[in-house]
Amino acid sequence: MLEFNNVSFGYDKHPILNDINFTIKNGELVFLIGKSGSGKSTILKLIYMDLLPSNGFVEFEGYNSESVKEKMLHLLRRKIGIIFQEFRLLKQRTVSENLSFVLEVINVPRNEIRRKVNDVLGEVGLLHRKNSYPDELSGGEQQRIAIARAIINNPTLVVADEPTGNLDPETSFEIMDTLKRINSKGTALLIATHNYDLVKKYPARIIKIENGKTINAHLKQ
Numbered sequence: 001m002l003e004f005n006n007v008s009f010g011y012d013k014h015p016i017l018n019d020i021n022f023t024i025k026n027g028e029l030v031f032l033i034g035k036s037g038s039g040k041s042t043i044l045k046l047i048y049m050d051l052l053p054s055n056g057f058v059e060f061e062g063y064n065s066e067s068v069k070e071k072m073l074h075l076l077r078r079k080i081g082i083i084f085q086e087f088r089l090l091k092q093r094t095v096s097e098n099l100s101f102v103l104e105v106i107n108v109p110r111n112e113i114r115r116k117v118n119d120v121l122g123e124v125g126l127l128h129r130k131n132s133y134p135d136e137l138s139g140g141e142q143q144r145i146a147i148a149r150a151i152i153n154n155p156t157l158v159v160a161d162e163p164t165g166n167l168d169p170e171t172s173f174e175i176m177d178t179l180k181r182i183n184s185k186g187t188a189l190l191i192a193t194h195n196y197d198l199v200k201k202y203p204a205r206i207i208k209i210e211n212g213k214t215i216n217a218h219l220k221q
């Protein structure tokens with residue numbers, strides 16, 4: 001479903017990624033690790049084509065970075081759920097409104113929106129916080145809402161950038177359990193993290209970025 005083919009990228013000619021090759025298959029669970037500044041977030045942005053490679057190409061479900069038109073990007077992004085480390089929820093809107101918003105902008109009928117909002121809130125165990133505002137929720141709860149928002153449109157791939165970055169270990173594992181459950185229903189999942197406890201606890205494929213290259217890594221269990 002996703003292919004990086006000889007991808008190089010640098011900000012202002014300063015090279016970050018150099019000739020990267022990897023693929024992700026339907027339904028896979030993959031950790032993307034590497035030290036701070038190695039390029040994890042950059043890889044995620046290349047996937048949803050917020051950034052385009054300076055060399056090589058990224059292809060996601062038939063959308064190729066060399067040929068995709070700006071106008072088509074919203075269609076590509078409908079198929080990818082994005083979870084940001086800092087949640088990015090709209091503070092002035094309730095949980096339910098934060099979730100509805102995603103579907104309103106693509107003109108999903110109102111009753112279907114209501115059903116989907118309830119479904120995803122059930123999925124992350126927060127149906128009872130439907131009418132709360134983000135500020136009234138804990139960090140872990142906000143992250144669950146961010147997950148609910150990422151999956152509400154049935155993406156085939158979810159990318160998560162440090163989804164447990166600001167959370168305590170126990171909450172991190174709960175969030176990971178939720179992500180794992182979503183993955184087990186068939187959604188491919190790419191998780192960028194430097195939380196090695198998480199990577200150790202959940203056996204999955206690991207891609208490591210080192211010196212601008214990606215390598216297949218294995219952790220001692």
Ligand SMILES: Nc1ncnc2c1ncn2[C@@H]1O[C@H](COP(=O)(O)OP(=O)(O)OP(=O)(O)O)[C@@H](O)[C@H]1O
Pocket residue numbers: 011012016034035036037038039040041042043194
């Ligand atoms: N918009 C930008 N302009 C210039 N340089 C940038 C920009 N964004 C990131 N960089 C640089 O690119 C490199 C890779 O950044 P990136 O955010 O991908 O790293 P990361 O692996 O996600 O790090 P972290 O674990 O700290 O989140 C870093 O050296 C960073 O300073």
Ligand SMILES: [Mg+2]
Pocket residue numbers: 040041042161
């Ligand atoms: Mg990052």
